[in-house]
Amino acid sequence: MRRVIALLALVGLIALGGWVWLTRPVPLEEDALAGLEGDAARGEAVFWAAGCASCHAAPETEDEERLVLAGGQRFESPFGTFVAPNISPDPEHGIGAWDFEAFANAMLRGISPEGQHYFPAFPYTAYLRADPQDVADLWAYWQDLPHSEAPDAPHEIGFPFNIRRNLGVWKRLYMDDGWAVAGDLTEQETRGRYLAEALAHCGECHTPRDALGGLDRTRWLAGAPNPAGDGRIPDIRPGTLGWSQSEIAGYLQSGFTPEFDVAGGSMANVVRSLSQLPREDLDAIAAYLLRVEG
Amino acid sequence: MKSSHIFASGALALVIGTGAVLADPIRDAIDARQAQFTLFAYNIGPLVQMAQGDIDYDSEIAQRSADNLAALTHTHQDRHWPEGSDNASVDNTRALPSIWEDAEDFASKFADLRAATAAFQEAAGQDLASLQGALGPVGNACAACHDANRAEE
Numbered sequence: 434m435r436r437v438i439a440l441l442a443l444v445g446l447i448a449l450g451g452w453v454w455l456t457r458p459v460p461l462e463e464d465a466l467a468g469l470e471g472d473a474a475r476g477e478a479v480f481w482a483a484g485c486a487s488c489h490a491a492p493e494t495e496d497e498e499r500l501v502l503a504g505g506q507r508f509e510s511p512f513g514t515f516v517a518p519n520i521s522p523d524p525e526h527g528i529g530a531w532d533f534e535a536f537a538n539a540m541l542r543g544i545s546p547e548g549q550h551y552f553p554a555f556p557y558t559a560y561l562r563a564d565p566q567d568v569a570d571l572w573a574y575w576q577d578l579p580h581s582e583a584p585d586a587p588h589e590i591g592f593p594f595n596i597r598r599n600l601g602v603w604k605r606l607y608m609d610d611g612w613a614v615a616g617d618l619t620e621q622e623t624r625g626r627y628l629a630e631a632l633a634h635c636g637e638c639h640t641p642r643d644a645l646g647g648l649d650r651t652r653w654l655a656g657a658p659n660p661a662g663d664g665r666i667p668d669i670r671p672g673t674l675g676w677s678q679s680e681i682a683g684y685l686q687s688g689f690t691p692e693f694d695v696a697g698g699s700m701a702n703v704v705r706s707l708s709q710l711p712r713e714d715l716d717a718i719a720a721y722l723l724r725v726e727g
Numbered sequence: 728m729k730s731s732h733i734f735a736s737g738a739l740a741l742v743i744g745t746g747a748v749l750a751d752p753i754r755d756a757i758d759a760r761q762a763q764f765t766l767f768a769y770n771i772g773p774l775v776q777m778a779q780g781d782i783d784y785d786s787e788i789a790q791r792s793a794d795n796l797a798a799l800t801h802t803h804q805d806r807h808w809p810e811g812s813d814n815a816s817v818d819n820t821r822a823l824p825s826i827w828e829d830a831e832d833f834a835s836k837f838a839d840l841r842a843a844t845a846a847f848q849e850a851a852g853q854d855l856a857s858l859q860g861a862l863g864p865v866g867n868a869c870a871a872c873h874d875a876n877r878a879e880e
Binding site: 667683695 | 872873879
């Protein structure tokens with residue numbers, strides 16, 4: 434009997450050890466950020482391309498207010514409701530006390546300064562493809578953003594999904610740094626792919642997810658149920674959308690569809706961010722979208 | 728011959744009469760307001776195309792289109808939005824019940840559109856840069872109400 438207990442304890446320990454190993458946060462290599470100097474002026478374009486304000490600006494804000502990353506927007510999902518935190522440079526309520534390494538580990542690895550996993554509502558599964566130089570530029574731009582003293586609201590996530598440590602396994606399954614659209618791309622399409630897949634994270638809403646909430650990359654941008662309930666997030670593959678390159682770019686610039694309708698819903702926030710980019714970047718995103726299969 | 732004539736006109740009267748019974752004031756109101764939004768879209772079209780550089784700037788077309796947009800926001804809306812014409816009550820509309828639940832907010836969003844199109848009317852005919860600068864608030868006014876009061880497709 435004693436041997437059985439000892440054996441069970443051993444099996445338990447091994448399982449625990451395996452879990453600890455599988456779920457551990459894996460930060461950036463020490464030299465990954467070596468020698469990077471951020472340029473705040475370049476960082477502004479990264480800020481709009483990455484859509485930071487689309488989720489982290491307070492609900493229903495416009496224009497200059499969107500630079501105040503006070504948080505508070507709510508994001509429903511099958512796992513519960515995520516509430517965007519304050520990521521303004523306020524040292525107490527936001528992330529002003531972070532250093533660049535902490536910021537880069539959040540963006541590129543989904544790890545907090547305390548070494549915890551972030552929930553993938555924060556789209557680090559896209560940002561992990563970002564050029565570390567862009568992250569450095571973004572962090573330089575961040576320093577002059579307005580401060581907010583808004584307190585964070587807790588996420589409303591039930592057991593077992595609220596155990597962050599388990600996300601280590603999820604990350605092993607879904608942290609894929611490859612490109613969804615492969616093959617020979619022109620320079621413009623390659624730029625568009627970088628903007629769309631690494632920064633603008635179009636796939637986070639427009640690609641369907643599996644039961645564990647991971648993106649089904651075999652149905653890239655094929656549309657998905659709207660996690661907030663109403664309707665569907667549209668299929669934006671060229672065969673379904675049927676818009677020309679200039680119609681897509683024009684839509685991202687002005688928010689008007691080729692029928693001169695105006696986007697509402699969460700896409701209105703996305704357009705508010707993307708419309709700040711130079712037209713050639715929007716043309717590049719459009720060129721990329723026309724290369725998506727389907 | 729005569730009797731078949733009488734029969735035919737009787738049948739015709741029946742058909743017309745049935746049509747009259749089926750006339751649907753809710754459907755008529757929805758048709759009217761959807762036609763109104765078609766007019767908005769048709770008039771904003773060349774303005775968006777000019778702003779995006781898809782067509783050349785033409786101050787006369789810009790001014791006339793902007794005039795039309797502004798004029799459309801001055802039509803009385805009450806008969807376009809009867810109770811019971813929301814998407815929970817009838818088909819073929821994306822109008823959410825929130826329009827009636829918070830009528831004050833709906834009216835204020837329509838007033839925002841009126842203000843944005845008035846400013847746009849001042850700017851659109853001047854030059855391309857003025858047009859581009861004033862188009863954003865018009866789009867935002869449209870989007871704000873679509874966000875709150877229009878169902879996703």
